[in-house]
Amino acid sequence: MRRSRIFWGTVAPVAAILTSCLLMYIILSLRGESPWELFKLMVSYGFEPRNLVSEMNLTVSYYLAGVAAAIGFKMLLFNIGIDGQYRMGAFFGAVVGAAIDLPPVLHVAVIIVVAMIAGGAWAAIAGYLKVRRGVSEVISNIMLNFIAAAIIAFLLSPKLLGSLPEGSQNVQTKPIPASGQMPTIKIFDGQVYSVFFLAIFVGIAYWVMLNKTVFGFNLRATGLSFRAARSSGVNAPGMIFVTTVLSGAIAGLVGIGTLLSDTHSYSMAFPSGFAFTGLSLAILGRNHPVGIFFAAFLWSFLERAGQVLEFEGIPPEIVIVMQGTIVLSIVIAYEVVARINLKQQQRAVGKVNTEVLAEVEAK
Structure with a gap:
């Protein structure tokens, strides 16, 4: 039974990716292009050393x-507020990081903790509204994304927490x-951000939290019923x-690599769209840390290779069409897999019941 579940769990994402490739093949053929040549070009461009570095950072x-x-x-919970939580984490991490002077390792640790606190605190608003007022986390998080962007834009004023470097129009x-x-x-x-090791941790x-702790058991139990x-x-x-706050705290780390290893300051030029991307990757990776990693690399590879x-x-x-097709296909594929697993479980239970009845009748 376990092997069957693993098999179908592997087949589903592969089938979704192949379906997306087939759709892309049809679209390119209708344009009069040579799909195979373009696929080869994308793969070749995506696996160039300098592009692999960019893909790894992304x-x-x-x-x-x-x-x-x-x-x-x-x-x-549908945490569509990752965008706002990540922005709050990166912004306040940058502000606090620029305002203090500590030894190297401690300084970095404080910035990371501040980013997690800021992201978690912003997510706590949606968590409170969900628990105390029954407000859908989707609605509240969508609003909070816009509010976060507006608050940061206001605080980034040169008269407040922002600065305008000489010769630049980008407030940071x-x-x-x-x-x-x-x-x-x-x-x-190229240069790979060392935050890669933080991501592994x-x-x-x-x-470990999900599978080896009481908190993880309670989390999964509450999610099931x-x-x-x-x-x-x-x-x-x-x-x-607590789960909402924890999700927001991790979201607060999304921009740490760019902040601490590249720009060293926050500006409105920081990328957006991490909410939908994160949700898509969690679905594609089946909420498993290893699956999410491969899904994340696939996403970054497609975005980088697609530039050619x-x-x-x-x-x-x-x-984007290809990525959207993958998400749509994976949702359908997982539903089919769930039904197949359910039927297999029902057959297994029926077989056991039949054997038990046969033993009782034999006695």
Whole structure:
């Protein structure tokens, strides 16, 4: 039974990716292009050393967003507020990091903790509204994303927490001193952010917390059945609130790599869209830390490799179509797999019942 579940759990994402490739093949053929040549070009471009470095750095951010979304999914929470939580984490991490002067390791640790607190605190608003007022976390988080962006834009004023470097039109926070910066690792022709190791730690901690702790058991139990968990003595509303805060805290780390290893300051030029990406990766990776990593690398690879299509006169937005098809296909595939597993379980139970009845009749 376990082998069957693993088999179908592997087949589902593979089938979704192949379906997406087939759709892309059809679209390119209708344009009169040679799909195979373009696929080869994308693969060749995506695996160039300098592009692999960029993909790895982007994978780390996507991975953290995916883990943040997966924590929410385990509680059946749709944390679409990852974008706002990540921005609050990166912004306040940058502000505090620029304002203090500490030894190197301690300085970086304080920035990371501040980013997690800021992201978690912002998510706590949606958690409170969900538990105390019954407000859907989807609605509240969508609103909170816009509010976060507006608050940061206001605070980034040169008269408040922002600064305008000479010769630049991009308002940003004051730069973080060298003691608060994270080193990079030189690989190929680029620099890989050392926050990669932090992402590995987060993935391991997420798996251990979920599978080896009482909190993780209560989290999964509450996600499976709120009423059953509450009846068994679990503080289900409290679990929902804590899980929401934990998801927001991880989301607060999404921009740490860019902040501490690249820009060393926060500006409105920081990328957006991590909410939908994180949710998609959690679905594709089945909320498993290893699955989310491969999904994150696939996403970053497609985005980077898709840039070469523009040189061939093909809109790079076709990559977005491909990603969307993967998500849609994986949802359908997992539903089919769930039904197959259910039927197999029913057959197994029926077989056991038949054997038991046969033994009783024989006696």
